[in-house]
Amino acid sequence: MKLPFDEMLDAAGKARPHYQIFHDWLRQQSDSLMGLKRAEADLIFRRVGITFAVYGDDLGSERTIPFDQVPRIFTAKEWGQLEAGLRQRVKALNCFIYDVYHDEDIIKAGIVPAEQIYNNAQYRPEMRNVSVPRDIYAQIAGIDIVRAGEGEFYVLEDNLRVPSGVSYMVEDRKMMMRLFPDLFQKYRIAPVEHYPDLLLECLKSVRPDNVKKANVVVLTPGMYNSAYFEHSYLAQQMGVELVEGKDLFVKNEQVFMRTTQGPERVDVIYRRVDDDFLDPLAFRSDSTLGVAGLLSAHRAGNVTLANAIGTGIADDKSIYPYVPEMIEFYLGEKPILNNVPTFQCRKTEDLAYTLANLEKLVVKLTHGAGGYGMLVGPASTKAEIEEFRKHLIAHPDKYIAQPTLALSTCPTFVESGVAPRHIDLRPFVLSGKTIKMVPGGLTRVALKEGSLVVNSSQGGGTKDTWVLEE
Amino acid sequence: MLSRTADCLYWMARYTERAENTARMLDVNHQTSLLPQPAEFLEQSWKKLLTISKLEDTFLSQYELVNRENVLDFMIYETSNPSSIVSCLYAARENARVIRGKITSEAWETQNTTWLELQRILEARHQADPSRLLEWVKHRCHLFRGVLYGTMLKNEAFYFINVGTLLERADNTARILETKYEDQASLKVLDVDEGAGGKFFDFYHWAALLRSVSAFEIYRQIYSDQVTPKQVAKLLIFNKQMPRSLVCCVNELIPLISEVKNQQSKEIERLLGKLKASLDYSDIDEVFLQGLEEFIEGFLERINHIADEFSSAYLIPLATN
Numbered sequence: 001m002k003l004p005f006d007e008m009l010d011a012a013g014k015a016r017p018h019y020q021i022f023h024d025w026l027r028q029q030s031d032s033l034m035g036l037k038r039a040e041a042d043l044i045f046r047r048v049g050i051t052f053a054v055y056g057d058d059l060g061s062e063r064t065i066p067f068d069q070v071p072r073i074f075t076a077k078e079w080g081q082l083e084a085g086l087r088q089r090v091k092a093l094n095c096f097i098y099d100v101y102h103d104e105d106i107i108k109a110g111i112v113p114a115e116q117i118y119n120n121a122q123y124r125p126e127m128r129n130v131s132v133p134r135d136i137y138a139q140i141a142g143i144d145i146v147r148a149g150e151g152e153f154y155v156l157e158d159n160l161r162v163p164s165g166v167s168y169m170v171e172d173r174k175m176m177m178r179l180f181p182d183l184f185q186k187y188r189i190a191p192v193e194h195y196p197d198l199l200l201e202c203l204k205s206v207r208p209d210n211v212k213k214a215n216v217v218v219l220t221p222g223m224y225n226s227a228y229f230e231h232s233y234l235a236q237q238m239g240v241e242l243v244e245g246k247d248l249f250v251k252n253e254q255v256f257m258r259t260t261q262g263p264e265r266v267d268v269i270y271r272r273v274d275d276d277f278l279d280p281l282a283f284r285s286d287s288t289l290g291v292a293g294l295l296s297a298h299r300a301g302n303v304t305l306a307n308a309i310g311t312g313i314a315d316d317k318s319i320y321p322y323v324p325e326m327i328e329f330y331l332g333e334k335p336i337l338n339n340v341p342t343f344q345c346r347k348t349e350d351l352a353y354t355l356a357n358l359e360k361l362v363v364k365l366t367h368g369a370g371g372y373g374m375l376v377g378p379a380s381t382k383a384e385i386e387e388f389r390k391h392l393i394a395h396p397d398k399y400i401a402q403p404t405l406a407l408s409t410c411p412t413f414v415e416s417g418v419a420p421r422h423i424d425l426r427p428f429v430l431s432g433k434t435i436k437m438v439p440g441g442l443t444r445v446a447l448k449e450g451s452l453v454v455n456s457s458q459g460g461g462t463k464d465t466w467v468l469e470e
Numbered sequence: 471m472l473s474r475t476a477d478c479l480y481w482m483a484r485y486t487e488r489a490e491n492t493a494r495m496l497d498v499n500h501q502t503s504l505l506p507q508p509a510e511f512l513e514q515s516w517k518k519l520l521t522i523s524k525l526e527d528t529f530l531s532q533y534e535l536v537n538r539e540n541v542l543d544f545m546i547y548e549t550s551n552p553s554s555i556v557s558c559l560y561a562a563r564e565n566a567r568v569i570r571g572k573i574t575s576e577a578w579e580t581q582n583t584t585w586l587e588l589q590r591i592l593e594a595r596h597q598a599d600p601s602r603l604l605e606w607v608k609h610r611c612h613l614f615r616g617v618l619y620g621t622m623l624k625n626e627a628f629y630f631i632n633v634g635t636l637l638e639r640a641d642n643t644a645r646i647l648e649t650k651y652e653d654q655a656s657l658k659v660l661d662v663d664e665g666a667g668g669k670f671f672d673f674y675h676w677a678a679l680l681r682s683v684s685a686f687e688i689y690r691q692i693y694s695d696q697v698t699p700k701q702v703a704k705l706l707i708f709n710k711q712m713p714r715s716l717v718c719c720v721n722e723l724i725p726l727i728s729e730v731k732n733q734q735s736k737e738i739e740r741l742l743g744k745l746k747a748s749l750d751y752s753d754i755d756e757v758f759l760q761g762l763e764e765f766i767e768g769f770l771e772r773i774n775h776i777a778d779e780f781s782s783a784y785l786i787p788l789a790t791n
Contacts, residue, residue, distance in 0.1 A: 049582045223568050236571030247472050260476045260784045261732050
């Protein structure tokens with residue numbers, strides 16, 4: 001079997017030109033030193049409290065996400081191609097969400113079937129004809145990218161609801177600079193630490209029209225949420241309040257927070273709470289994480305939610321196959337980034353193909369996330385495949401299937417030394433007055449040999465991501 | 471500032487202070503328990519420690535004997551005891567974690583490191599030397615406060631932290647004084663030998679109490695005299711310069727409250743002003759005339775009433791409609 005593309009080494013086992021300096025450097029480092037640095041990194045992450053809560057454990061059990069010391073390096077040229085593709089894609093996705101809630105041109109043009117929109121649980125009829133500032137719905141997008149070969153990038157999925165991981169992007173960079181400052185003299189690496197500044201600028205630029213100086217807050221489900229560190233980190237770095245639902249209330253379709261000096265008006269909410277939990281009056285009535293009346297304030301245009309309610313309609317896996325056509329439809333441009341070829345199991349012929357090729361395919365729930373509810377055919381046993389087949393036959397419209405991509409690998413420290421492990425990349429795209437990005441993103445690595453699942457909830461780790469300056 | 475944030479800052483400070491004072495009380499009891507004395511008195515003094523924190527029932531539901539090992543175990547490690555050192559440090563750290571963005575990263579890291587070190591101590595808890603552990607608790611709390619003083623903006627957050635610290639400290643100093651004073655009174659009855667031996671023991675007892683509030687050297691410096699119960703009480707209640715005295719805590723609270731003034735803080739200012747005046751225009755003789763125990767009970771009631779008023783003025787969200 002052909003080996004997957006390795007980021008550092010070419011087919012002959014020689015370092016690629018942009019990895020040459022790192023490769024030489026790495027060979028000079030002793031195993032014991034790297035072991036010490038690794039322990040130091042874990043200690044610092046713990047002391048600083050860069051951890052995520054483990055659900056179901058008691059008395060403050062927290063885990064750090066494994067951090068790997070071998071960076072994932074992009075050349076300026078590769079990144080340039082990726083960045084152009086990401087900007088184009090997110091722009092089109094925002095156009096699509098606007099269209100879905102307003103004119104529905106894309107349905108009228110017969111590109112996306114109406115039932116794919118209206119029957120989708122992520123479609124929010126409450127948002128019909130609601131205007132949002134600058135017509136931007138997904139201010140913060142995290143697009144998952146994988147590489148299959150030289151210059152061959154695919155978008156695996158779009159995350160337009162509450163994408164997380166950006167704090168690890170920044171903290172991994174700080175950690176690398178702390179552990180190996182000499183590497184930053186050998187390479188010219190584009191900085192990423194100004195992400196919170198860009199985020200704040202973006203959030204302010206989408207404030208309601210009648211507001212001069214926006215009061216921005218970050219809304220978190222609370223400290224037991226696995227991403228609490230990130231919520232708290234971003235609020236602190238932006239110098240804004242971190243609020244929970246119970247800190248806010250709505251009066252006369254305006255949002256206020258409860259402070260020690262009385263109620264204070266809130267204009268922009270960077271919310272890290274899912275749609276379903278945002279407003280017990282509009283969505284799940286048992287939610288204690290939200291704010292009663294928030295939807296009405298949002299609809300009245302008195303508060304901006306970032307991201308807006310109802311963005312899930314564009315990142316659902318059943319909509320994913322239409323994104324390349326969206327780009328052509330709204331922007332009149334050829335898509336720069338590829339989609340992974342996708343079989344929609346709701347279609348009879350696609351389902352038949354999928355059922356006949358389960359051992360070769362990756363099958364995913366259209367509404368799934370976090371690596372749950374999926375089948376990786378080549379890595380599964382016969383019994384697992386047969387079990388999955390039953391679910392698929394019972395509810396074909398809930399699934400899509402994709403060929404198993406040969407995800408690229410990157411050398412990674414594991415118990416037996418340095419070995420190739422599969423990676424992906426989540427860059428973050430900020431859409432406000434203009435589209436802004438920091439170069440790079442969060443590289444996630446599947447630490448188990450051969451595994452293609454990089455999610456931290458499934459034992460994935462992270463790496464620093466370098467974009468070299470020319 | 472968010473009311474919830476103020477609440478977390480306040481409780482973070484209170485729990486830190488409580489952990490420290492629990493360590494102080496345990497330490498002084500541990501030290502005095504090493505002195506030669508009648509067995510029933512020894513048991514009495516451990517029991518007393520439970521009563522002042524109103525924990526006797528919880529304790530007796532879990533342990534049979536009131537002795538040094540059991541009380542130390544219960545007051546240091548027991549997580550079902552909300553006043554144990556482990557519980558206090560946990561609560562302090564949980565509150566800090568919620569508002570980690572509102573304190574400096576140095577302050578957060580200090581709090582978090584305390585918690586991480588505590589995990590290691592807990593793993594080897596059966597080898598832990600109580601004195602060293604209690605010393606460590608005091609040291610970590612000092613360090614945390616020092617980091618706050620040295621790194622925090624002098625803003626609302628800082629004031630709420632200080633209010634929490636001072637309210638808890640005033641409460642704890644009063645309780646320490648109350649228990650130890652009663653101990654001493656009961657000892658007088660037990661002590662048949664009124665000669666030199668009795669005096670000698672007396673001295674160690676009061677010296678230990680002073681040490682528990684870091685006041686032994688201060689006492690010497692101020693009075694350069696024999697350690698007498700009345701002067702000890704005077705120092706801990708009325709001395710304006712002694713950082714853990716009741717007067718000092720109350721005096722420091724007044725300007726803090728005016729810094730964080732809001733529409734509902736009038737009542738707290740009034741209560742604090744009244745308490746200050748009653749301390750200013752009283753003296754130790756009057757206190758003893760009234761009875762020390764009664765005086766302290768009265769003080770505790772007033773200071774806790776102020777704490778309740780404070781909670782409803784700032785920490786429980788203001789008018790929502």
